[in-house]
Amino acid sequence: MTHTSPLLEMIAAQKRGESKGIASICSANPWVIEATLQQAQATGEPVLIESTCNQVNQFGGYTGWTPAQFVAYLRDLAAQQDFPFNHITIGGDHSGPGPWQDEPVAVAMEKAKTLVQDCVRAGYSKIHLDASMKCAGDGPDRPLDTGLSAGRAAELALAAETAVARLSSGGAAPYYVIGTEVPLPGGAQEQEVTPSVTATGDIAETIEATKEAFLKRGLEQAWQRVIAVVVQPGVEYSDGALFEYAPAQAVDLARYIEGHDGLVYEAHSTDYQSAHALRQLVVDHFAILKVGPALTFALREGIYALACMEEELLAGKRDAEPSRVLERLDEAMLANPIYWQKYYQGDAQALHLARKYSFSDRSRYYWPVPEVQLALSRLLQNLGEWPLPLTLLSQYVPVQYARIRSGEIANEPRAILLDKVRRVLSDYSYACGYLTDSA
DSSP: OOSOOHHHHHHHHHHTTOOOOEEEEOOOOHHHHHHHHHHHHHHOOOEEEEEETTTBOTTOGGGTBOHHHHHHHHHHHHHHTTOOGGGEEEEEEEESSGGGTTSBHHHHHHHHHHHHHHHHHHTOOEEEEOOOSOOBTOOSOSSOOHHHHHHHHHHHHHHHHHHHHTOTTOOOOOEEEEEOOSSOTTOOSOSSSOOOOOOHHHHHHHHHHHHHHHHHTTOHHHHTTEEEEEEOOSOEEOSSOEEOOOGGGGHHHHHHGGGSTTOEEEEOOOTTOOHHHHHHHHHTTOOEEEEOHHHHHHHHHHHHHHHHHHHHHHTTOTTOOOOOHHHHHHHHHHHOGGGTTTTOOSSHHHHHHHHHHOTTOGGGGGTTSHHHHHHHHHHHHHHHHSOOOHHHHHHHOHHHHHHHHTTSSOSSHHHHHHHHHHHHHHHHHHHTTSOSSOO
C-alpha cells in the first residue's frame, strides 16, 4: 500500500491522536467542484470527490456519465483551475445494487459488479461497498441480514480486485469503505424522529461479518485496504428539520473504533451541521465527512439572491431581457418531478416552498436542464452589464458584501456564487484541521 494517500495519512494522524479529517464532496455540480478546488488551493487540504451509484454508473446514471466520463469531467475542471489532477482522490459512494433494487438479486448484483469494476478501471481509489439494500426476491425481513449484506459486499470487492489484477498500467488498488447509514440513502422522511446512533454491537457485527466474508473469498490483502465503516452518529436532515450532532450520545461509538487499527468512521448526511459540530465529529473519529446538498443549497441561495438583485436593477429597463431563472427552474421541476415528488409532501403551497427551499435541495438535479442553464447564463450576463450596488449586496448577500468591501472577493456574480459555496466548505476545512477558525 502506498503511504502517500491522503486517506492513509488522515487515518495515521487519527491513530496518533490528532483530530484530522477529510471532507468528501458528493456533487458533480461544476460550481461546487470549482469552489472545492479553490478552497484546497487556499488551505492545502486534500480533495476527495465522490459519485453515487445513481449519479454515475455504466448506464450513465442521472448525470448521463459513466465512471470514465466522470473522471474525464473532473480532469477537465482541474485543468481549467490549474489544479493538479493527481491531487484529487475520486471515490464511489454506495457502490452496489442500489439503482437496480427492483430486479432479481443475481441480476442486480451482476450490474453492481460491473459498476465497481468500471470504477476501478476509471481510476477511482476509494469505493464504498454497499450491498445493504434489498433486491427483488429478498425476504420480507428488514433490514437485510448482516451476514447476507456482508457476503454481497465481499462479492463486490472480489469483482473490484479482479479488475485491479487486469489493469495493464499496474494501477493502484482501491481502498474500501464498508457498512451503511440509517436511514438508507435519500434522506430522512420523518421530520420528528431523531436518528438513532449506531450501537457498538451492530458495528462490531458488521466489521466481523464483512471480514469473515472477505477472508472466505481469499481477499486478505483487500481487507487490509478497508479503511472506514459507515455509521450513524446521530446527524441527519430532512425537508425542513436538522438533527445536530450530540457528542454525549455517541461516546461509546467514538471509543469503540479506537480499538481498530487502520479504521475510522465515515459519516454521511453531515450537511448543515455547524462548524463546531463538524469539528467534534472529527475529534470523535468520524473522520470522513460526506457533504453534498448543503453545497448546492448554498449555490441556490446565491442564485436566488442574484435574481432578486436582477429584478431590482432591471425594473423599468424596457430594453433589458430578464433571466427569469427562478421561473425556469420551477418549470423544469414541474415538467419532470421524478427527482422530488416522493420526497416532498403537503398541499400545493407546501410543495412550492419545498421545491424552492427544502434542505433536501432536490432542485440540484435540475440545474443542468438546458433552459435553466440558459436562464442562469442570462442572469450572469445581465448582472455583469450593470455594477452591483453595495446597498443591494448588503441586503441580499451580507456576508459577501463584507468580503467585497474588504477586498477578499471581487464584486461580480461568479465570485459571489463561488464564495457562497466556499463558506460551507470553510466549515469543513475547519472541522478537518485545515483552518484555525470557521467561516
